[in-house]
Amino acid sequence: MAGEIWAIGEIADGQPTRLARELATLAAGLAAESGRTARAVLVGPDASTAAESLAANGPDVLAVDADPGDRPVAAVIAEQVAALARDRQPSFLFVGASNDGRDVAGMLQALLDWGALVNAAGVRWQDEAPQAEMSVFGGRLVTLSHLAADHGIVIVRPSSVTAEEAARPGKVAAIAPAAVDPLPAVRIVERIAEASAAVSIEEAPVIVAGGRGVGGPEGFAVVQELAEVLGGVVGATRAVVDAGWIGYAHQIGQTGKTVKPALYVAAGISGAIQHKVGMQTSGTIIAINRDPDAPIGEFADLMVIGDLFEILPRVSAGVRARRGG
Numbered sequence: 001m002a003g004e005i006w007a008i009g010e011i012a013d014g015q016p017t018r019l020a021r022e023l024a025t026l027a028a029g030l031a032a033e034s035g036r037t038a039r040a041v042l043v044g045p046d047a048s049t050a051a052e053s054l055a056a057n058g059p060d061v062l063a064v065d066a067d068p069g070d071r072p073v074a075a076v077i078a079e080q081v082a083a084l085a086r087d088r089q090p091s092f093l094f095v096g097a098s099n100d101g102r103d104v105a106g107m108l109q110a111l112l113d114w115g116a117l118v119n120a121a122g123v124r125w126q127d128e129a130p131q132a133e134m135s136v137f138g139g140r141l142v143t144l145s146h147l148a149a150d151h152g153i154v155i156v157r158p159s160s161v162t163a164e165e166a167a168r169p170g171k172v173a174a175i176a177p178a179a180v181d182p183l184p185a186v187r188i189v190e191r192i193a194e195a196s197a198a199v200s201i202e203e204a205p206v207i208v209a210g211g212r213g214v215g216g217p218e219g220f221a222v223v224q225e226l227a228e229v230l231g232g233v234v235g236a237t238r239a240v241v242d243a244g245w246i247g248y249a250h251q252i253g254q255t256g257k258t259v260k261p262a263l264y265v266a267a268g269i270s271g272a273i274q275h276k277v278g279m280q281t282s283g284t285i286i287a288i289n290r291d292p293d294a295p296i297g298e299f300a301d302l303m304v305i306g307d308l309f310e311i312l313p314r315v316s317a318g319v320r321a322r323r324g325g
């Protein structure tokens, strides 16, 4: 019998992440197309509660309540999912390309001895199997790949799919796999919060991003101000991250994060292909650039030609004035 399609989700603050919802939507869509069954799997101390919420995206959810304690969460997810997969023999596991998700996928590959397709920016169903779209050569080419076996893992980039609520929500089953092989015990001895870790760029509805045009670390003040006024977060290009003007957590693009906010304001950003691939599916893109020929003008919805240091403070002040404060 054709095996199931599983979406392996993650939990943050007791709720499924947006990426978990995207994977659940993707699995449900592929299952409908292929006549297979989709399931989502959540592992964590809050799995049952988070699963009730994730079920809104369609598939039935298997919730494994497991507390990682001082162990890396990815290891706990991987060993539980591997054990469940041995019990239930799904065909395809979809894992998110988040920091933990990539670790989970790598461990699952080793534990199950399965192959993986990495960095899928889109997935379609073809010849009884998932086919992954991958962006290569800095976004200049898109390849289509499939697994050589009739089972395997697909690692999906955030924002490759739009999470949708299903007409009929799935059901939740609390479950414990029969036999878990614990991975060699890596223990977390200390947690250090990075200042920028509060930034949840992938989930933000509004991003104001700065590029080399901000001129230096202090130039981000006007970017930060507008982000705060609009209730958004600060993004950045690789050029400014490499220059040490802002932390890597803010980097958007091929070697940074893929984002899909409703509004993306690009200030002093030229629009190189490697940046574009990380933000081109944003709802509305507004570019502020003093060069009318900057490539970002080719895909921005609105391009304001001028100096960002004049324009951004005026926009911030204008939005504040409209709100009466």
Ligand SMILES: Cc1cc2nc3c(=O)[nH]c(=O)nc-3n(C[C@H](O)[C@H](O)[C@H](O)COP(=O)(O)OP(=O)(O)OC[C@H]3O[C@@H](n4cnc5c(N)ncnc54)[C@H](O)[C@@H]3O)c2cc1C
Pocket (backbone or CB within 6 Å): 138, 210, 211, 212, 213, 214, 236, 237, 238, 239, 240, 251, 252, 253, 254, 255, 256, 257, 267, 268, 269, 270, 271, 272, 273, 274, 275, 278, 288, 289, 290, 291, 294, 306, 307, 308, 309
């Ligand atoms: C393998 C590889 C991976 C990469 N990965 C990434 C990635 O993940 N993300 C990424 O962003 N890049 C990535 N890059 C780098 C990418 O090619 C570009 O170099 C980078 O995006 C350029 O950043 P920028 O737009 O900030 O700078 P620039 O290209 O220098 O553009 C600065 C812009 O600011 C404008 N400007 C200057 N002053 C002002 C002002 N006062 N007001 C208004 N506008 C002004 C200029 O007109 C210009 O358009 C990668 C490159 C490679 C080779």
